[in-house]
Amino acid sequence: MLEFLKYLDRRIIFIFIFLSTAIPLLFDIGLPIGSTKPVRDVYDHIEKLPPGSKVLVSCDYDPGSMPELFPMNIAVFKHLFDRGMKVYTTELWPAAPPLVENAWRETGGAMGKKYGTDFVNLGFKSGGEVVIVRMGTSIPELYPEDYYGTRISKIPMMEGIRDIQSFDFIMNISAGYPGTREWVQQIVSRYNMDLASGCTAVSAPEYYAYHQSGQILGLLGGMKSAAEYEKLTGIPSENPPIKARAMKGMDAQSMAHLVIVIFIIIGNVVYFLERKEQKDKR
Amino acid sequence: MKREIPLAITAIFGIFMVAQLFIPHYLVQDISGRLQDWAVVIVAFAYILGVANIIKINSGVICRRGQDWEYKIVMLIALVIMMLSGILLGKDPDDSLPIFDFMYNSMYVPMQSTMFALLAFFIASAAFRAFRARTTEAILLLVTATIVMIGRVSLGEFIWERLPDITEWIMNYPNNAGKRGIKIGASLGAISIGLKVILGIEKSYLGGD
Numbered sequence: 001m002l003e004f005l006k007y008l009d010r011r012i013i014f015i016f017i018f019l020s021t022a023i024p025l026l027f028d029i030g031l032p033i034g035s036t037k038p039v040r041d042v043y044d045h046i047e048k049l050p051p052g053s054k055v056l057v058s059c060d061y062d063p064g065s066m067p068e069l070f071p072m073n074i075a076v077f078k079h080l081f082d083r084g085m086k087v088y089t090t091e092l093w094p095a096a097p098p099l100v101e102n103a104w105r106e107t108g109g110a111m112g113k114k115y116g117t118d119f120v121n122l123g124f125k126s127g128g129e130v131v132i133v134r135m136g137t138s139i140p141e142l143y144p145e146d147y148y149g150t151r152i153s154k155i156p157m158m159e160g161i162r163d164i165q166s167f168d169f170i171m172n173i174s175a176g177y178p179g180t181r182e183w184v185q186q187i188v189s190r191y192n193m194d195l196a197s198g199c200t201a202v203s204a205p206e207y208y209a210y211h212q213s214g215q216i217l218g219l220l221g222g223m224k225s226a227a228e229y230e231k232l233t234g235i236p237s238e239n240p241p242i243k244a245r246a247m248k249g250m251d252a253q254s255m256a257h258l259v260i261v262i263f264i265i266i267g268n269v270v271y272f273l274e275r276k277e278q279k280d281k282r
Numbered sequence: 283m284k285r286e287i288p289l290a291i292t293a294i295f296g297i298f299m300v301a302q303l304f305i306p307h308y309l310v311q312d313i314s315g316r317l318q319d320w321a322v323v324i325v326a327f328a329y330i331l332g333v334a335n336i337i338k339i340n341s342g343v344i345c346r347r348g349q350d351w352e353y354k355i356v357m358l359i360a361l362v363i364m365m366l367s368g369i370l371l372g373k374d375p376d377d378s379l380p381i382f383d384f385m386y387n388s389m390y391v392p393m394q395s396t397m398f399a400l401l402a403f404f405i406a407s408a409a410f411r412a413f414r415a416r417t418t419e420a421i422l423l424l425v426t427a428t429i430v431m432i433g434r435v436s437l438g439e440f441i442w443e444r445l446p447d448i449t450e451w452i453m454n455y456p457n458n459a460g461k462r463g464i465k466i467g468a469s470l471g472a473i474s475i476g477l478k479v480i481l482g483i484e485k486s487y488l489g490g491d
Contacts, residue, residue: 010407017406031436035444036450041359095394098386126329127322134318135309141319191305193465200290201434207466224434254437256402261428263410268424271414 003271013263018260024251031251038211039165039228042196042218043087045080049075051084053168054161058183059103061175062095065200069173070099070196071246072226076171077107080189080244081118086157088167090143091124092131110240116155123147128178132186136166140222165191173198184215198225207213223249289482296480336361364390426452 003022032037035043049055057076080087087108090101100121108119125131136144139161145151154160160166164187170281172195174180180197193218198205201222210216221230226246230236236244295317302314340354367382415421432438433449477486 008410011405013410014403017403021402032439033436034439034446036446038450063391066391066395095390098383103389114399125322127325130318130321130325134315134322137315137318141315143324189339205453205457206461208453208466209461212454212458222434227342227436250436254408254435254440255433257435258437259429260406260409263406264424267410267413268415271416282490 004268005266010153016259016263017256018253021252023259024255025248028248029251029255032230033250034248035225035228035232036225037230038208038219038221039225040218042171042198042220043229043232045087045194045196045217046076046079046083049085049169053085054157054166055080055085055171056090056164056167057173058090058092058170059096059173059201060092060179061099061102061173061200062093065175066099067245067249068200068226069175069198070103071223071230071244071249072220073099073103073173074106074242074245075226075229075233075235076173076198076220076234077103077227078237078240079229080129081108081111081113084232085250086261087119088122088157088161089120090122090135092128094124094126097121097124101147103113105243107240109265113190116150117157117170120151120152120155121147123276125187129182129186132178136187137163139163139166139197164193168194170195171198175200175201176203179203180210180216184210184231188215196220223253256264271281285485286489288488289485291478293482300480333361333365360385385460426456 046055057080059071061071061073077087089104093099104115104119104121109115113119122139123146125142127134131142140152140158143152146155152161162222164170169176170183170187170193172180172183174197176184180195180203181201183195183197187193194214196218197210197216198220199207199222201224204219204221204225207216207219207221220226223246227244227250230244230246234243238248294306299314301319302310305311337358340358342353344354344358364385367385371382393446397437413424413427415424430449430452432441432444433452438445438449477482479487
């Protein structure tokens with residue numbers, strides 16, 4: 001038995017991981033979802049903003065981190081549109097614009113909001129951190145057109161947008177570089193703007209320091225936070241029809257983590273038994 | 283002169299970009315804005331260069347029937363179709379683009395997600411083989427990792443409702459202490475490298491010998 005576990009075929013581990021992920025996705029487990037302080041901070045801040053506030057959502061991610069960040073994007077959009085905010089989006093990752101379009105269609109578009117008066121997508125701009133810096137000095141010069149090629153002078157909600165300080169709040173949904181760290185360094189530090197971050201679970205530990213210091217007002221870290229935010233914003237919802245992707249994913253992630261922890265325990269038990277056996281032989 | 287001119291350009295623009303942070307005069311800010319626009323344009327050219335490079339390298343492999351040449355054909359066809367469907371057909375905020383959206387949502391998204399999803403399998407296998415309580419430090423890491431892994435999913439809340447709070451404490455204190463140390467160290471390193479580049483001490487970015 002010890003030998004079997006010691007040289008456990010990795011395909012057995014793969015099967016367990018597959019089943020632990022697939023079964024909860026097919027059948028609802030419905031594990032409880034509460035809300036942690038960093039998530040409530042984002043929610044409370046948006047709740048406090050007066051309707052009609054100008055909110056910039058920088059969606060800096062791509063399909064690789066979609067399971068974690070797309071539900072977050074949807075929940076944030078829904079919350080902002082529910083509260084009657086003017087939503088502006090930019091993307092610093094080349095593969096992000098279609099995801100933002102999908103999120104817009106599922107939330108604002110389905111809620112009867114109008115492109116150009118409630119929502120505008122300024123699209124992808126290459127240059128990473130430099131783009132963020134430039135937003136601090138002039139947005140019309142950096143973005144003469146929106147994602148669809150419309151001159152921004154013809155978009156009603158772009159009136160009065162001069163630079164980053166024209167916005168009341170910035171939400172960054174970030175999968176890495178360029179992302180939250182660059183927004184904090186280039187915008188929060190220089191212009192003292194209100195920023196919150198939504199990021200992957202793997203980058204969340206880095207941003208806790210920014211949240212603790214008050215450089216970001218709130219933090220959505222990974223799928224768990226996305227699920228918490230979905231719950232706070234009333235997702236799943238029927239009007240507009242929005243599925244609770246993160247809540248469903250949370251069951252699968254919970255089971256996968258449990259399986260990994262069990263395998264770590266088995267690995268250590270095998271290690272200690274083997275060490276004991278070697279000691280006994282000596 | 284091949285080295286001196288680039289070094290001089292780097293020094294002048296580097297010093298200017300640092301100085302503009304402290305000079306709010308509109309003229310300085312205007313020049314700084316123009317320089318940032320240049321940077322955006324230069325980075326955009328990197329994409330063109332990247333596409334040209336992909337076409338050059340892969341068409342070479344296809345011509346000499348090199349390893350996996352069949353896959354290179356698929357890649358080049360996909361590159362051209364994806365690019366043309368986006369550039370030529372245009373976009374409209376209220377309508378979806380059937381070809382582009384189909385390729386993006388039904389091919390690109392699942393393929394990229396699959397690549398990342400594979401990590402779960404390898405992480406589980408690696409954790410089973412490598413995560414051993416060999417030393418006191420390893421035990422600390424093991425216990426903390428287990429608490430965070432369970433506490434940051436809803437299962438943790440199901441097991442014990444205080445577990446997410448404990449996880450948050452770990453993230454806010456021990457994690458932040460370590461992360462801040464790393465961040466401060468890395469930032470000091472970045473400042474030092476930046477200064478060395480501006481002052482012409484660090485020249486490796488110029489390439490050559």
